[in-house]
Amino acid sequence: MSQPEILTSIQGRLGVITLNRPKAVNALSYNMIGLLDDALTKFEHDDAVHAVLIRGAGARGFCSGGDVVTLHQYAVNNDLDSAAPFFRDEYQLDHRISIYPKPYIAIMHGLVLGGGVGISAPASHRVVTDSTRFGMPEVGIGFSPDVGGPYYLANAPAGIGNYLGLTGAHISGADAVYAGLAEVRVPDDRIEALVQQLESIKEPGQIDEILAAFDTPAPSELAREAAWIQDVFCADTVEDILTGVQHVADQGHDVAQKALKAMQRHSPVGMKVTLEAIRRARHLSLAETLAQDLRTTMNAVAGTELAEGIRAQLIDKDRNPQWTPARLEDVTHEDVEAFFAPVDGVEDLVIQA
Secondary structure (H helix, E strand, O other): OOOOOEEEEEEOOEEEEEEOOHHHOOOEOHHHHHHHHHHHHHHHOOOOOOEEEEEEOOOOEEEOOEOHHHHHHHHHOOOHHHHHHHHHHHHHHHHHHHOOOOOEEEEEOEEEEOHHHHOOOOOOEEEEOOOOEEEOOHHHHOOOOOOOHHHHHHOOOOOHHHHHHHHOOOEOHHHHHHOOOOOEEOOHHHHHHHHHHHHOOOOOOHHHHHHHHHOOOOOOHHHHOHHHHHHHHOOOOHHHHHHHHHHHHOOOOHHHHHHHHHHHHOOHHHHHHHHHHHHHHOOOOHHHHHHHHHHHHHHHHHOOHHHHHHHHHHHOOOOOOOOOOOOHHHOOHHHHHHOOOOEOOEOOOOOOO
């Protein structure tokens, strides 16, 4: 018997949503997006529910992202007609979470990547743990951050968003708090006790008090690296950023060396589109960023880099993508601008706030 992909329950005054694909680290299928939306509607209109909590089944993580195998099929076939509804509905769900009328608490343990960021970063209450590995690794598959990612990265401390977007680095829970992507860090072994306390609330205002009592701050490695990251990753172009990373790496700096290796293997097109997306998102709302994301995503599905990146990383697993162009200097301004242009046959996303 197949298991339902989403589990819902009411525990005390808490509406609980559990992503239930643990073998896939709860990667989001199209079906799950609809089920999540239905669950939010049910809990919104239930007066017995004071707040909603979302978590992921299994020890490996909250959500590893979207269903990349299906995305590969879309990209290989340039199937915009199938891809557009998936992403349109996903982005609308992400925005709905950001304006949800009841407290929405995300428990972000283990892997929180890509699409998992989309359904947790807009939460009113964001809880990370000591196992959290948070990231927007899209450049590794010839893509750029979506699900509102450019908005969150644009609002991170100076240079940090560019660093996360261009390297695809996975960061700790403490780092996520430093970067403004979460507020509270709770050890994994105290999460069940936290949930029990939240179940007992008599009114929504108690949530902040409970979370504060469980909050266990820890040092952020990202904060320790902030000075050189700001110096290097605030440069105007990916080429200049890469040169700066090379300079720091040549001094034997471990984090810079990892960043350098990552950027050297990532898609030149993906990195340039990522930097531009973050730059534009500094002047956009979340809703406007999600509209931008639909354009960049659909243009990626229509292109070649996304299909090649997923093939190399997840299908054939040869870890040897053949990017086109292969060099940063061969990616033109016009190439990048094209990702932000309307997509033939795909209506722009208009979110009614």
